[in-house]
Amino acid sequence: MKISNKTLLVALVALLTAGLFVVTSQAIGGDDDEEDGGTIIFTQPVKAVVFEHSIHMDMGLECDSCHDDLFEMAAGTAEENDDFTMKSLYEGKYCGACHDGDTAFASNTRCTSCHIGVKGYERMNGGGEKKEGGHH
């Protein structure tokens, strides 16, 4: 059976178009993170603290509730500051602006709500937990 060049060309174009569509839809589907800032993982001064933009936006906060007064709109900038510590939070800086026991739970309570630890950090990076050998 002979396949004409034209048929081949049509098939090829159809395939490419379909491929393009899949790629595009993936890009659109994955846009959520960029729209609300996604999940932020702080690793300084301790590993690790998680901040979920979506949870906070679902509570009715707007971008300008925190940006750019409390946090610059670029991941990693707060961590560069020497005062990005629990002490600062207790003084009402950074997360402590809301997490004061009034607007939201106080910074010196419910530690592990935000602190996911090294274990949580490794889980989020898909690495799972490191095997600790030498035991039984």
Next chain:
Amino acid sequence: MTAARVYLSANFQTNEEDRTVRNEQSVRPEAITDEERRTFLKLGLKITGLMAGGTILSLAPIGEDEAEAAFDLQNYRRGTNYKPHYGMVIRQNHCVDCEKCKEACKKTNNVPEEGYRTTILERILEPEPGVKDRVFMPVLCNHCLNPPCVRVCPTKATTKDPKTGIVIMTYHKCIGCKTCMAACPYNARYFNEEKRAIDKCNFCLDTRLSKGEKLTACAAACPANVRVFGDLADPNSEPSKLLRKPDKAVWVLRPESGAKPFIFYMND
């Protein structure tokens, strides 16, 4: 009038796969309300052990001089003559698993990647459906008053330091039979390939305490003061003071082993 002391225990189980600790059934100290504690106080009973299933191991009336301190350290230590008697109180609810303790320990004591002298266990509790509660639990050698590892060692390679009560290793006596590893209720021992011997936490006796340092490497590295280390024979040491805090539940891990562990846990 009589008063009582409440001594609580929390059981834990380790999952070898992910080293996560789960035991929803265990009696957690926070599950004991102030009212329940007061009821016990009124009864004038001393609870010396509370098993996971809620079985009270022993009840004994005590005198009124023993007020509301959560834990009777002097009674627990009775029969020992260590001076200083090193121990640690772990303020568990402050641990965020940053693992700076682990890093400091490995560096200070030259612990290889495949082993640990101290680590952090994780336990995910679900106090009510849909609510996840994460608890991090630092663990290390419990420097037991009645250490099973010392009892089983065929060569006396592991002993209790007669001065400080620290469970120490004499590496050249160790034949690597690993019986102590199996006997330890706390999984606190590993085989060190380089030393060709079992290695374990010794409260940094050789690396820090003998050099005049007052704290272990892990305690010094902790940013949240979770590990409160000191001399429990001294009533004015920081850990002793913590154990005297009124109305704070104090517990040890796996009390049913009979090892009388000397690492105490509390939520402070």
